[in-house]
Structures are given as C-alpha cells and as structure tokens.
Amino acid sequence: MPGSWNEVRILPPAAEPDAYTQLPLTGWFLMMGWAARAQYAYRRPGTLYETLPTQELFAPEDEERVYQMTNDYLALVGIPPVPRGYVWFLARPAGIASDEALWRRLNEMIDEVGGIPHFDGPAYVTGAYPVIAEAVRRLY
Numbered sequence: 406m407p408g409s410w411n412e413v414r415i416l417p418p419a420a421e422p423d424a425y426t427q428l429p430l431t432g433w434f435l436m437m438g439w440a441a442r443a444q445y446a447y448r449r450p451g452t453l454y455e456t457l458p459t460q461e462l463f464a465p466e467d468e469e470r471v472y473q474m475t476n477d478y479l480a481l482v483g484i485p486p487v488p489r490g491y492v493w494f495l496a497r498p499a500g501i502a503s504d505e506a507l508w509r510r511l512n513e514m515i516d517e518v519g520g521i522p523h524f525d526g527p528a529y530v531t532g533a534y535p536v537i538a539e540a541v542r543r544l545y
Contacts, residue, residue: 408442410488416447426504428493430456430471432478436534437511438493439484440541451492481527482534498545514540 416425425447428434438446453468476486487493501507515521518539522532 408439408485410439410442410448410485412443413438413446413448413493416449416494420447423502424497425494426497426507427456428495430475430487430493432475432530433533435475435479435487435493436482436484436537437541438495439479440534440538441495441545445496445498445541445545447494447496448491449494450490453489455492478530481530484534511540511544514543517543 428438430453453471457471472487472489479485479487495507497507498510501510515536518536521536522529524532
C-alpha cells in the first residue's frame with residue numbers, strides 16, 4: 406500500500422464548507438482518509454484541537470499521546486504516520502448533504518462489503534482496513 410499523506414490535496418480556501426466532512430483524529434477515521442486520499446480526501450493547516458470532539462486543552466504530553474495512539478493504529482495496516490499540523494476531510498459524494506448522512510452511508514457500505522470482523526486487538530484493525538477501504542471505494 407505505497408503512498409504518502411502528501412497525496413492528500415490542500416482544501417482550497419474558497420471551498421464550500423458544506424461539501425466536506427471533517428475526520429476526527431483517530432486511526433479509525435484516518436483509515437477512511439487514507440483509502441480516499443488521492444481523489445476524495447483533503448487537508449488544511451490546523452491544530453489538534455480542531456480535530457477532537459472536545460475543546461479541552463491538552464498538555465504537550467497529551468498531544469504526543471494522541472498522535473502516538475493514532476499512528477500506532479495506522480501502523481498495524483501499513484499506513485504511514487499522519488503528519489501533524491493538519492485537519493483532515495472527506496469530500497461528500499453527490500446526494501450526501503451532512504456529516505451524519507456520510508457516516509450512515511459509509512456504515513451501510515461497510516455492512517454491504519461484509520462488515521467488520523469480530524476480532525480483538527491488532528487483528529481487529531488488520532481485518533477492518535480492507536473492509537473500510539472497499540467501502541470507501543464503493544461510496545465514490
């Protein structure tokens with residue numbers, strides 16, 4: 406699975422914000438971004454705080470732990486570490502008008518592909534990525 410996060414295009418400043426869904430900074434969501442990276446993923450400069458569901462302030466060691474956990478998750482399936490200093494997005498396909506609709510449709514696609522295997526630990530992640538990648542491919 407060669408490639409680089411540099412393949413992800415920079416979101417143009419004039420981009421319509423309702424056409425994109427922000428990806429939380431977690432291994433799960435960034436696997437979707439990696440699968441879509443060349444065609445449907447975007448990034449813009451930003452901070453960790455813009456990527457998390459909470460606006461609580463973190464100590465520097467907390468930020469390091471968030472990135473380490475995320476990158477450890479990605480490494481299990483051969484995805485390189487996500488670069489710092491960006492907020493990540495997926496373009497919404499035609500007919501999908503909200504974040505909730507995108508997540509609902511992706512979950513439907515995951516189920517159509519066969520669902521996420523029920524394993525524990527690293528086997529869960531390594532089994533999930535091919536399903537997620539195929540779901541993203543079918544979505545677009």
